[in-house]
Amino acid sequence: MARAAAKRVAAPVLELRGVSKRYGRALVLNKIDLSLAEHEVVCLIGASGSGKSTLLRCADLLEPIDAGSITLSGRAVHADDRDADTTRRQLGIVFQGFSLFPHLTALENVALAPRVALGLTAAAAEKRARALLKQLGLAAKANAYPDSLSGGQQQRVAIARALATEPKVLLLDEITSALDPVLVADVLEALRALAKSGATMLIATHEMAFAADVADRICYLEGGEIIEQGSPEKIFKTPRDPRTRAFLKRVRSVGASALR
Amino acid sequence: MTAARSARKGTLVAVISTLVVATLLAISIGSSPSWPLVQKAFFDGTYFSTSLPDVIGAFAINIQLFVLAEILILPIGLLIALARSITSPALAPLRIFATIYTDFFRGVPSILLIYVLGFGVPALRLPGVPSEPFFWALVTLVLIYSAYVSEVYRAGIESIHPSQERAARALGLTRFQALRFVVLPQALRRVVPPLLNDFIGLQKDTALVSILGVVEAFKQAQILKSANFNFTPLMVTAVIFLVITIPMTRLVDRLAAKDRAAQQGGTR
Numbered sequence: 001m002a003r004a005a006a007k008r009v010a011a012p013v014l015e016l017r018g019v020s021k022r023y024g025r026a027l028v029l030n031k032i033d034l035s036l037a038e039h040e041v042v043c044l045i046g047a048s049g050s051g052k053s054t055l056l057r058c059a060d061l062l063e064p065i066d067a068g069s070i071t072l073s074g075r076a077v078h079a080d081d082r083d084a085d086t087t088r089r090q091l092g093i094v095f096q097g098f099s100l101f102p103h104l105t106a107l108e109n110v111a112l113a114p115r116v117a118l119g120l121t122a123a124a125a126e127k128r129a130r131a132l133l134k135q136l137g138l139a140a141k142a143n144a145y146p147d148s149l150s151g152g153q154q155q156r157v158a159i160a161r162a163l164a165t166e167p168k169v170l171l172l173d174e175i176t177s178a179l180d181p182v183l184v185a186d187v188l189e190a191l192r193a194l195a196k197s198g199a200t201m202l203i204a205t206h207e208m209a210f211a212a213d214v215a216d217r218i219c220y221l222e223g224g225e226i227i228e229q230g231s232p233e234k235i236f237k238t239p240r241d242p243r244t245r246a247f248l249k250r251v252r253s254v255g256a257s258a259l260r
Numbered sequence: 261m262t263a264a265r266s267a268r269k270g271t272l273v274a275v276i277s278t279l280v281v282a283t284l285l286a287i288s289i290g291s292s293p294s295w296p297l298v299q300k301a302f303f304d305g306t307y308f309s310t311s312l313p314d315v316i317g318a319f320a321i322n323i324q325l326f327v328l329a330e331i332l333i334l335p336i337g338l339l340i341a342l343a344r345s346i347t348s349p350a351l352a353p354l355r356i357f358a359t360i361y362t363d364f365f366r367g368v369p370s371i372l373l374i375y376v377l378g379f380g381v382p383a384l385r386l387p388g389v390p391s392e393p394f395f396w397a398l399v400t401l402v403l404i405y406s407a408y409v410s411e412v413y414r415a416g417i418e419s420i421h422p423s424q425e426r427a428a429r430a431l432g433l434t435r436f437q438a439l440r441f442v443v444l445p446q447a448l449r450r451v452v453p454p455l456l457n458d459f460i461g462l463q464k465d466t467a468l469v470s471i472l473g474v475v476e477a478f479k480q481a482q483i484l485k486s487a488n489f490n491f492t493p494l495m496v497t498a499v500i501f502l503v504i505t506i507p508m509t510r511l512v513d514r515l516a517a518k519d520r521a522a523q524q525g526g527t528r
C-alpha cells in the first residue's frame with residue numbers, strides 16, 4: 001500500500017529492541033524486536049499463550065522486562081521507574097477485561113485522566129471527553145453509568161478513555177473476544193475509523209479478517225518470538241515460515257472466516 | 261393478586277402471633293408475686309415524667325460527645341486505614357505504627373481506657389494540657405473508635421477489585437490519584453452501613469464517660485436514682501438511647517439490604 005510505504009521513512013514512535021521477559025523459569029518473550037512508525041497499525045496474531053498480552057503489558061511498562069530496551073519517541077523508557085506514570089500517559093491501553101470505573105458516568109470515565117493526570121481544567125477535560133465519545137458513536141450515552149451499557153458500548157468507552165490522554169500509541173489486547181458478534185462489528189468499526197484518522201496502534205487480536213483489513217503490518221508470534229512479520233498480503237497469502245503456515249491453516253480449519 | 265393476598269395474610273399472622281406472645285409474657289411477668297415491687301422500683305409513672313426533662317437535658321452532653329467524636333473519627337480513621345495500606349518500604353514505620361494502634365485500641369476494654377486517660381493524664385498536670393473530664397472523654401472515644409472505623413475503611417478499600425487500580429494506573433494516574441479518584445469513592449460507598457454500625461456502638465458508649473464525673477444522661481439518671489431511691493430514671497435513659505439507636509439500626513439494615521441487592525443485580 002502506498003500509505004504504508006510512506007510511513008517507512010518516519011522515525012519509530014515505539015520501539016522494542018531485544019525485549020525478553022520471564023515468568024519464573026518460563027521465557028515468555030524472547031528477544032522481541034518490534035517498531036511502530038507514526039500512524040502505523042500493527043496487529044499481533046498467534047496462538048493462545050504465544051505472548052501477545054505479555055508483549056503489550058511490557059510495552060506499557062505494566063510489567064518489568066528482563067532484557068532489551070523500549071524507547072518511546074526516541075527516549076528510553078524501560079529503565080526509569082520514576083517516569084513510568086508520564087510514559088503511561090503517552091500510551092493508551094485497553095484490555096478485554098479492563099473494567100470501566102463503575103462509580104463514574106461514561107463521560108466522567110473518559111474525562112478523569114485528562115483532568116487528573118494531565119491537569120486540564122474540568123471544562124476542557126469534559127469537552128475532550130465529549131468529542132471522543134462522539135467519535136466512537138457514544139454521544140447519546142455520555143451520562144450513562146457503565147452498568148447500563150452493553151458490552152460493546154463499554155468497550156468503546158474504554159477505548160475513548162484510553163485515547164483521552166492523547167497517547168502516541170494505542171495498545172489494544174483482544175478487546176472483542178468477550179463480545180457477541182453484533183457488538184464485535186461495532187467495536188471493530190470504531191477501530192477502523194481510528195486507524196483511518198491516523199492513530200498509531202498495536203493490536204493483539206484473534207480476528208484475522210479484521211487484522212487483514214486494518215493492519216499495515218502483521219506480526220506472527222509463537223513461543224514468545226516474532227516468527228514472521230510483513231504486510232497482511234504477505235502474511236496471509238504467502239507466508240514464508242512453516243510455523244506461520246501451520247497456524248493459519250489451523251485458524252482457517254476452525255472455520256474462522258479469516259480471509260476472503 | 262394472589263401474591264398480594266398471601267402477603268396480607270402473612271402480615272396478619274405475624275401480628276397475631278406477636279400479640280399472643282406479648283400477652284403471654286405480660287401475664288407471666290405480671291403474675292410474679294414480686295412484680296408490683298419491681299414495677300414500683302423501675303417503672304414508676306410519676307418518677308418517669310418528673311425525671312424525663314432532667315435526663316433529656318443531660319442527654320445533650322451525650323449528643324455533643326458523639327457528634328464531635330464522629331466528626332473527628334471519620335478523617336482520623338481514614339488516615340489510619342491509609343497508613344495501614346502503605347506498601348512503600350520507606351514508610352514502613354507509619355504502617356507498623358498504625359497496625360499497633362488498631363490492635364491496641366481494639367483490644368483494651370473501653371471503660372479501662374476511659375479510666376486511665378480520664379484520670380491519669382490530667383493527674384500528670386502537664387502544662388497546657390486540659391484537665392476537663394469532657395475533653396478526655398472525647399479524646400478516649402475518638403482514639404478507640406478511630407481504630408474500629410479504620411478497620412471498616414480498610415475492608416472497604418480491599419473490597420475494590422485490583423483491576424480498578426490497574427486501569428487507573430494504566431491511564432497514567434499516580435498511585436495516590438488512583439486511590440483518591442477511583443478506589444476510595446467506590447470503597448466509601450460500601451462502608452456506610454458498617455460505619456453506622458460502629459457509630460451506634462459509639463453512641464451507647466458515651467454513657468461510659470459517666471465514670472469520669474461527666475454529667476451526661478446516665479450519670480444524671482444515677483443522681484436522680486440515688487436521690488429518690490428509685491430506678492425509674494435509668495429506664496428513662498434507656499428509652500432515650502433507644503429512640504436514637506433504633507432508627508439508626510433500621511437505616512443500617514436498609515442500606516445493607518440495598519447494597520446486597522445492587523451487588524446481586526450485577527454491579528461490579
Ligand SMILES: Nc1ncnc2c1ncn2[C@@H]1O[C@H](COP(=O)(O)OP(=O)(O)OP(=O)(O)O)[C@@H](O)[C@H]1O
Pocket residue numbers: 023028046047048049050051052053054055174
Ligand atoms: N502473570 C503471569 N505469571 C506467570 N506466567 C504468566 C503470567 N502471565 C502470562 N503468563 C504466561 O506467559 C505466556 C504468554 O501469555 P500471554 O497472556 O502473553 O499469551 P497470549 O498470547 O496473550 O494468549 P491469549 O491469546 O490466550 O490471550 C503463557 O504461557 C502464560 O501462561
Ligand SMILES: [Mg+2]
Pocket residue numbers: 052053054173174
Ligand atoms: Mg492475551
